[in-house]
Amino acid sequence: MNSVYIEITNVCNLHCSFCPWGKQGGFLPRNFMTEKLFERCISEAATVAEQVYFHVLGEPTLHSHFELFLKKMEQVSCAENGGNKLQLNLTTNGTTIARCGKALLASPAVRQVNFSTHAYAELPFEEAAVHLKNVLDFCKVAATERPDMYINLRLWNAGDESSKGWNNYMLEQVNFFAQDTAGKNGKAHEPITLEHFCSRHKSFLVDGRIYIHQDSRFEWPPANAAPAEKIIKGNCRALDTHCAILCDGRVVACCLDYSGQITLGHIQQNSLAEILNSPAALNIGEGFARQELRHPFCQSCTFCKRFK
Ligand code: SF4
Numbered sequence: 544m545n546s547v548y549i550e551i552t553n554v555c556n557l558h559c560s561f562c563p564w565g566k567q568g569g570f571l572p573r574n575f576m577t578e579k580l581f582e583r584c585i586s587e588a589a590t591v592a593e594q595v596y597f598h599v600l601g602e603p604t605l606h607s608h609f610e611l612f613l614k615k616m617e618q619v620s621c622a623e624n625g626g627n628k629l630q631l632n633l634t635t636n637g638t639t640i641a642r643c644g645k646a647l648l649a650s651p652a653v654r655q656v657n658f659s660t661h662a663y664a665e666l667p668f669e670e671a672a673v674h675l676k677n678v679l680d681f682c683k684v685a686a687t688e689r690p691d692m693y694i695n696l697r698l699w700n701a702g703d704e705s706s707k708g709w710n711n712y713m714l715e716q717v718n719f720f721a722q723d724t725a726g727k728n729g730k731a732h733e734p735i736t737l738e739h740f741c742s743r744h745k746s747f748l749v750d751g752r753i754y755i756h757q758d759s760r761f762e763w764p765p766a767n768a769a770p771a772e773k774i775i776k777g778n779c780r781a782l783d784t785h786c787a788i789l790c791d792g793r794v795v796a797c798c799l800d801y802s803g804q805i806t807l808g809h810i811q812q813n814s815l816a817e818i819l820n821s822p823a824a825l826n827i828g829e830g831f832a833r834q835e836l837r838h839p840f841c842q843s844c845t846f847c848k849r850f851k
Pocket residue numbers: 555556557558559561562563564565600601602636659662
C-alpha cells in the first residue's frame with residue numbers, strides 16, 4: 544500500500560459548493576483528532592504504507608496540534624520502506640500557508656504539498672488573489688530552501704466555465720512566478736495557458752519540483768445508496784494503494800468516504816493490518832480485482848473512472 548489518509552479534522556474554513564462540507568454549510572459534526580488517536584494512526588499507518596495524507600474532508604492546518612503532529616511524524620519509521628521515516632503528502636487549501644509554511648519547510652517529514660487552488664475560484668477576487676500570492680510566496684522560498692519538496696498547484700475544475708476567469712488569472716500569476724524563478728536560471732519555458740491542458744497532458748512543470756495540475760472536478764458519491772440489483776462493472780485502487788482513517792478512528796476504504804459508508808473497523812480496536820484483512824475488506828478488494836463494484840457506495844462512485 545502506498546498511503547493512508549488520516550483525517551486529522553473534518554473542519555474547513557472554506558465552503559466550496561462541490562464539497563460535502565460546503566454543501567452542508569459546515570453543519571457536519573465537527574471533529575478534531577486527539578493526540579493519542581493520531582499517534583495510534585501514524586504508528587499503524589507505518590506498518591502498511593510509506594506515506595500519509597492528513598485529510599479526507601477538512602483543512603488539516605486548522606488543527607491546533609498541526610505542528611506537533613508534524614514533529615510526531617518525524618519520529619515514525621516505516622516497516623514497509625526499509626525503516627525509512629513515514630512521509631507526509633499534505634493537501635491544503637493554502638489559506639493558512641502564511642502561518643504554517645515555515646513549519647512545513649522545516650519538517651523533513653513533508654514530502655509534498657498539494658494546494659487546492661481551484662477552491663479560490665468561488666471566493667471574492669481580492670481574497671482569492673491574496674491566498675494565491677501567499678501560496679506562490681511559499682513556493683518561492685521552497686524552491687531554494689526545500690528543492691526536494693514536490694509542490695502541486697491544483698486546478699481540479701476543468702470544464703467548469705464559471706472557474707475560467709480565475710484559472711486564467713492564476714496561470715498568469717504562475718507564469719510571472721516561473722519567469723521570476725526559472726527565468727533567473729535561464730530555464731524559463733513558454734507561458735502555460737489553459738489551452739495546453741488536455742486529457743493526456745494534465746500536469747506542467749513550473750520550476751524545480753513545482754507543478755501545475757488541471758483535472759476535472761470529481762463528484763463525492765452519495766451516502767446511503769441502495770445496493771444495485773445487478774453486478775456493476777468497475778474497479779478501483781482503494782485498499783490496494785490506499786485506505787483512510789476518519790478523525791474518530793473509523794477505518795474506511797478510500798479518501799472519498801467522509802461519512803464512513805464503508806466502515807471496515809476502528810483503529811482503536813484493531814491493527815490496520817487486521818482491518819485490511821477482514822472479510823469485508825477482502826470482499827471489496829476481490830470485487831475490484833474481478834471488475835465488480837460490490838459495495839453500494841462504490842456502485843454510485845464516478846471518481847474511480849478517472850484512472851481508466
Ligand atoms: S477547501 Fe477542500 S475541504 Fe474545504 S470546503 Fe473546499 S473542497 Fe471542502
